[in-house]
Amino acid sequence: MKYMKSTVVAMAGLVLATATSRAALTDVETVNNGEASLLTIMNNQYGAGNFARVDDTSDIQWTTGGSGAASFIAIYSGAAQTLSTTDLGSLTPSGNPAPIFSVPASTINSTVVPPVTVFTPANSPFLFLDKPTGSVSAYSSSDPSLNTPIIDPATGLAVLDRMVTFLLTGAAYAATPTYVIAFEDGNDFDYNDLVVQVSGVAPVPESTTIVAGALLLLPFGAGALRGFRKNRIA
Ligand SMILES: [Ca+2]
Ligand SMILES: [Ca+2]
Numbered sequence: 001m002k003y004m005k006s007t008v009v010a011m012a013g014l015v016l017a018t019a020t021s022r023a024a025l026t027d028v029e030t031v032n033n034g035e036a037s038l039l040t041i042m043n044n045q046y047g048a049g050n051f052a053r054v055d056d057t058s059d060i061q062w063t064t065g066g067s068g069a070a071s072f073i074a075i076y077s078g079a080a081q082t083l084s085t086t087d088l089g090s091l092t093p094s095g096n097p098a099p100i101f102s103v104p105a106s107t108i109n110s111t112v113v114p115p116v117t118v119f120t121p122a123n124s125p126f127l128f129l130d131k132p133t134g135s136v137s138a139y140s141s142s143d144p145s146l147n148t149p150i151i152d153p154a155t156g157l158a159v160l161d162r163m164v165t166f167l168l169t170g171a172a173y174a175a176t177p178t179y180v181i182a183f184e185d186g187n188d189f190d191y192n193d194l195v196v197q198v199s200g201v202a203p204v205p206e207s208t209t210i211v212a213g214a215l216l217l218l219p220f221g222a223g224a225l226r227g228f229r230k231n232r233i234a
Contacts, residue, residue, distance in 0.1 A: 026056045026161040029154050031190045035076040038182050038192045042166060045073055050170035051180065054203055059165035059181070060143050061088065061125040061204040068200040070100050071116045074192060077185055079135035080105045081194040085121040086129045091139055091146060093129065094122035103194070105133070125204050128163060130194050132185035137162065140183045140193075152189045159184075164191050165203060177202060 030037045036044070042051055062085075075081055082102040084093035093099050100119045128142040140162030141147055149158035166180040178199040185193040 024055050024057045025053055026159070026164055027152070027155065027189065028164055028191050029152070029189045031188045033188075035190065035192060036074070038164075038190060038195070041074045041182075041192060041195055042180065046168060046170060046180075051166040051168050054165040054167055054179065055206070056161055056164065057206040059163065059203045061127065062121075062142070062201050063124045063204055064121060064126075064201045066200070067118050067120045068198055069116045069118050071197045072101065072103055072195075073180065073197055074195040075103050075106060075108050076190075077132065077135065077193040078105050079132035079185055079193070081183070081185065082131045082133075083194065083196055084129050084131070085119060085126045086141070087123050088125060088127060088143075089146070090127070091129060091141060093131075095126070096120045096122075098122075099131075128181055128198075130163070130183040130185065132193065135193075136186040137184075140185055142181070150187050153187065154189070159189055168197075173199075176200075179203070 028038055030039070070083060080102060082099045084099035085095045086092060087094050097117070097119060101117045127146075130140040131138070132140070136150065137148065139147070142163045144160035144162070147160045147162050149160055151157070152159045162184045164182050166182075168178045168180065176199050178197060179201070181196050181198055182191040183194040183196075184191045
């Protein structure tokens with residue numbers, strides 16, 4: 001257990017270092033339709049300043065030393081949401097339990113200590129998957145390459161990234177690296193459709209292979225690299 005904890009801490013440090021040096025943060029829109037914004041949800045739940053965005057080049061694949069723990073924080077969606085893990089490249093839930101949990105369609109912001117569901121991915125690294133019922137998206141994977149592009153009306157750009165991530169930096173989470181993953185299931189890209197706290201897992205930092213590949217792209221055009229960084233396609 002001690003070994004796993006130190007490994008996860010080291011990984012968290014790597015993720016933050018990556019975010020500092022090469023920021024690639026997917027845009028999170030603030031939509032005024034009576035819903036709480038993702039920032040408001042985070043502030044209400046954890047207090048302002050007690051969390052930091054994880055780079056979106058580094059929240060695609062996740063690892064665990066065994067089991068993770070997930071607890072529901074909020075849902076602002078007309079669709080029920082089901083959280084699961086999947087194997088790399090797959091949209092089929094895997095692991096135990098599969099799915100991790102489902103929450104009914106409603107507008108809820110948790111104000112109580114949420115119940116925790118322990119889950120064991122079938123393989124590691126793994127992906128997170130949110131499957132809404134009857135929404136714009138049939139699914140939202142932590143891997144943008146598995147998602148269908150949807151136009152963000154605020155920018156006119158097609159967006160593939162459906163999950164953004166925060167590392168909790170408050171003292172209460174110093175001993176156990178804990179993250180919040182927030183999904184978009186529609187086309188307003190406010191990423192408050194399903195918000196979940198997870199621990200016992202860590203995002204996989206951008207691999208040296210990808211960094212080397214990105215650097216190789218530079219002489220041939222920075223435009224291609226910019227597109228990669230923003231996780232968008234034209
Ligand atoms: Ca992301
Ligand atoms: Ca949304």
